[in-house]
């Protein structure tokens with residue numbers, strides 16, 4: 001059984017079809033990237049999976065639960081975690097407290113005490129390499145440290161599926177490589193399926209994903225193993241705007 005199944009999902013904004021009859025499945029522990037030109041519907045698909053929006057048509061299953069109309073917090077309890085493109089930490093709380101809040105709202109949330117949440121936070125702070133910032137106020141972190149904290153907070157929610165929105169935007173190649181290694185490690189160590197929405201960082205896509213879903217004008221253009229997807233003529237055409245072979249190299 002797949003971990004997540006998106007079945008013929010459509011989302012319209014007025015007359016615009018932002019997500020057009022998309023079907024996609026994700027297995028336990030899988031690592032997938034979603035790419036596509038601006039306006040392709042990537043973020044909207046994320047929002048449908050995580051419960052920010054409900055689809056106009058189609059169904060979304062998480063394991064054997066029909067979550068199509070579940071609110072976001074209920075999906076988080078089931079194990080659908082998410083990092084946001086723009087992190088909004090509680091600036092006047094410490095790094096540890098911010099991550100502990102994730103633990104308290106996540107899958108284990110109802111059963112853990114504040115002390116246990118702080119302990120869980122410690123674990124993820126160590127994992128992500130922020131130990132020296134543990135007691136600092138989140139407001140004082142650099143943008144990249146904030147992104148790392150955001151990921152630790154999402155991990156503390158104990159997701160089985162982690163949706164990462166632009167986690168590597170603004171990073172230099174060295175930081176991207178470090179992040180790719182880290183994401184692979186948490187996938188292996190925590191057994192989490194990861195779907196990363198990566199715009200324009202092919203270095204990250206190639207280093208990270210086993211499979212790539214390419215979206216174009218709301219629809220699924222290609223869903224293939226990474227190498228095949230990135231060399232698919234249809235994908236090259238969408239990115240370059242001309243059929244392959246006619247582009248100046």
Ligand SMILES: Nc1ncnc2c1ncn2[C@@H]1O[C@H](COP(=O)(O)OP(=O)(O)OP(=O)(O)O)[C@@H](O)[C@H]1O
Nearest residue numbers: 013016018036037038039040041042043044045199
């Ligand atoms: N809340 C909204 N209200 C109206 N239209 C929206 C809304 N969210 C997205 N859209 C439109 O839906 C289409 C898909 O947008 P979406 O943000 O999902 O694309 P994207 O692939 O994430 O693009 P980008 O690479 O620019 O982030 C776009 O035409 C966008 O303008």
Ligand SMILES: [Mg+2]
Nearest residue numbers: 039042043044
């Ligand atoms: Mg987007």
